Amino acid sequence: MTGSLAFDVAHLLAGALVLVSMMLLYQDRMTSLINIFALHALVVSFSVAWQAHIQQAPHLYITAAIALVIKATVIPVVLHRIVVRLQIHRTIEPVVGVGLTMLAAIGLVALAIMVMLPITAQAALVAREDLAFALSVILLGLLMMISRRNAVSQVVGFMSIENGLILAATGAKGMPLVVEISVAFSILVALIVIGIFLFRIRERFETVDVHLLHEHRGEQP
Amino acid sequence: MLDLFVQFCQMTVVLAAAPLLAGYVRKLKALLVGRRGPPLLQPYRDLARLLRKEVVLAESASWLFRAAPYIVFAATWVAAALVPTFATGLAFSYAADMIAIVALLGSARFMLALAGLDVGTSFGGIGSSREMMIASLAEPAMLMVVFTLSLLAGSTQLSYIAAFMQGPAVGLRVSLGMALVALVMVAIAENARIPVDNPATHLELTMVHEAMILEYSGRHLALIELASFVKLLLYISVIGCVFAPWGIAVAGQGFAAYLAGLVVYAGKLAAAGLLLAVFETAMAKMRVFRVSDFLGAAFMLGVLATLLLFVSRLA
Numbered sequence: 001m002t003g004s005l006a007f008d009v010a011h012l013l014a015g016a017l018v019l020v021s022m023m024l025l026y027q028d029r030m031t032s033l034i035n036i037f038a039l040h041a042l043v044v045s046f047s048v049a050w051q052a053h054i055q056q057a058p059h060l061y062i063t064a065a066i067a068l069v070i071k072a073t074v075i076p077v078v079l080h081r082i083v084v085r086l087q088i089h090r091t092i093e094p095v096v097g098v099g100l101t102m103l104a105a106i107g108l109v110a111l112a113i114m115v116m117l118p119i120t121a122q123a124a125l126v127a128r129e130d131l132a133f134a135l136s137v138i139l140l141g142l143l144m145m146i147s148r149r150n151a152v153s154q155v156v157g158f159m160s161i162e163n164g165l166i167l168a169a170t171g172a173k174g175m176p177l178v179v180e181i182s183v184a185f186s187i188l189v190a191l192i193v194i195g196i197f198l199f200r201i202r203e204r205f206e207t208v209d210v211h212l213l214h215e216h217r218g219e220q221p
Numbered sequence: 222m223l224d225l226f227v228q229f230c231q232m233t234v235v236l237a238a239a240p241l242l243a244g245y246v247r248k249l250k251a252l253l254v255g256r257r258g259p260p261l262l263q264p265y266r267d268l269a270r271l272l273r274k275e276v277v278l279a280e281s282a283s284w285l286f287r288a289a290p291y292i293v294f295a296a297t298w299v300a301a302a303l304v305p306t307f308a309t310g311l312a313f314s315y316a317a318d319m320i321a322i323v324a325l326l327g328s329a330r331f332m333l334a335l336a337g338l339d340v341g342t343s344f345g346g347i348g349s350s351r352e353m354m355i356a357s358l359a360e361p362a363m364l365m366v367v368f369t370l371s372l373l374a375g376s377t378q379l380s381y382i383a384a385f386m387q388g389p390a391v392g393l394r395v396s397l398g399m400a401l402v403a404l405v406m407v408a409i410a411e412n413a414r415i416p417v418d419n420p421a422t423h424l425e426l427t428m429v430h431e432a433m434i435l436e437y438s439g440r441h442l443a444l445i446e447l448a449s450f451v452k453l454l455l456y457i458s459v460i461g462c463v464f465a466p467w468g469i470a471v472a473g474q475g476f477a478a479y480l481a482g483l484v485v486y487a488g489k490l491a492a493a494g495l496l497l498a499v500f501e502t503a504m505a506k507m508r509v510f511r512v513s514d515f516l517g518a519a520f521m522l523g524v525l526a527t528l529l530l531f532v533s534r535l536a
Contacts, residue, residue: 004392005392005393008392008393008394008533009393011394011395011529011532011533012393012394012395015395015396015399015529015532015533016395018525018529019395019399019522019525022521022525026518098514098517099513099514099517102517102518102521105521106521106524106525106528109525109528110528113528113531113532117531117532128532129532129533132532133532
């Protein structure tokens with residue numbers, strides 16, 4: 001019974017993470033997008049903490065704490081500030097075809113499950129399930145990055161991919177703590193770099209709509 | 222024999238309680254916005270008054286217009302008879318499953334939409350077209366919920382699902398939570414409650430259900446109103462018996478269990494009515510063209526619940 005409860009809670013949290021990824025795709029306001037991203041990181045942190053509990057692996061608690069502090073608190077606060085300073089916190093982003101994006105998202109989740117379940121047939125149950133959901137979260141993050149035009153939303157998509165990687169890594173009997181810490185800090189550095197970039201883009205083009213960058217890539221005639 | 226008796230009691234209870242539930246929700250909504258509200262028994266009085274009144278038929282109305290209220294009411298009542306409210310082991314529950322309930326409600330809605338078109342007024346037409354738009358989005362979502370539940374319980378029969386949900390085999394499942402949210406969203410849309418449609422308005426721009434039945438009067442209107450009360454009760458009973466199956470009497474438990482089941486059922490209805498009233502008071506109605514997003518989210522939740530079930534069935 002305890003084994004099944006351990007699996008059920010892990011399943012609940014990982015499934016909730018996929019659901020929150022879907023919710024990220026659904027948001028069209030900047031502030032709510034960032035709040036949902038904070039929720040995403042919170043769910044990851046709970047999920048990792050539960051893995052630490054059932055795997056008896058104390059170092060995973062540190063991973064959970066890093067996720068809680070950096071990704072559920074610091075990054076959303078910084079993003080909120082950036083959005084306010086860019087004066088886009090009240091704008092509604094035109095999400096192109098929510099229905100189509102959602103259908104694509106459901107297809108990606110199905111694909112992730114179909115791919116992951118057969119190839120991990122020998123792995124432990126919790127690891128299989130976590131890997132399947134982690135792949136879905138990663139694919140949904142990629143979808144978020146390609147379906148949005150606003151640079152801030154793309155940053156949020158990028159960060160949610162990283163949450164998916166954490167889920168995969170902890171499910172598969174943990175990765176070394178050193179790796180985890182360096183990943184967390186590289187994410188922070190990425191945030192800083194991206195933040196600077198956002199302001200540069202904004203200075204140059206007076207908008208953060210990345211479609212305006214296309215003609216500067218030399219692709220168009 | 223007992224099954225038949227329980228079935229008969231259930232059908233009577235459903236019919237008798239439905240207007241009370243509607244009156245209760247109206248009263249609560251009035252109290253929440255600081256009004257006194259109509260008395261609890263007002264829906265019964267309205268129905269009695271409508272039954273006494275003469276039917277006024279439009280000149281262009283065909284037989285279909287006159288037949289539709291009876292068909293709508295009968296289909297809704299039969300669908301409600303299939304849902305275990307306070308006891309499982311109903312005589313009819315072996316005849317039809319959850320998909321049949323969806324089909325019965327769908328045919329009731331189809332008849333109502335036809336009747337709305339039949340008279341040829343523009344309001345009836347706009348009501349019918351909007352209703353069919355909502356239905357075409359709500360039914361797939363409802364069916365996904367049915368698939369989720371039947372994959373989990375191994376049957377599409379509501380009595381069986383309710384018994385399964387009471388058992389220890391259910392566990393903690395994220396799919397069930399998603400299915401619950403999806404089912405609640407579908408129920409709101411199907412019953413023309415507030416974010417989708419406002420049951421208390423006759424404003425041309427927004428009305429959906431009311432626009433279809435605008436031409437009805439007298440006993441026809443009474444039947445349609447009663448059918449919509451029964452439909453609300455039906456959805457609450459489905460949600461209750463699947464997601465809160467505690468207290469439902471199982472066949473052969475004796476008289477006391479049935480009585481307890483009845484009391485628990487009344488408690489469930491009261492709780493659901495309170496939640497509905499609070500939700501409706503707190504929400505604003507959405508534009509008609511936002512409904513597709515709302516129900517699309519319900520559908521997405523249903524699909525996601527089914528997908529996640531495939532992973533959790535590994536256990």
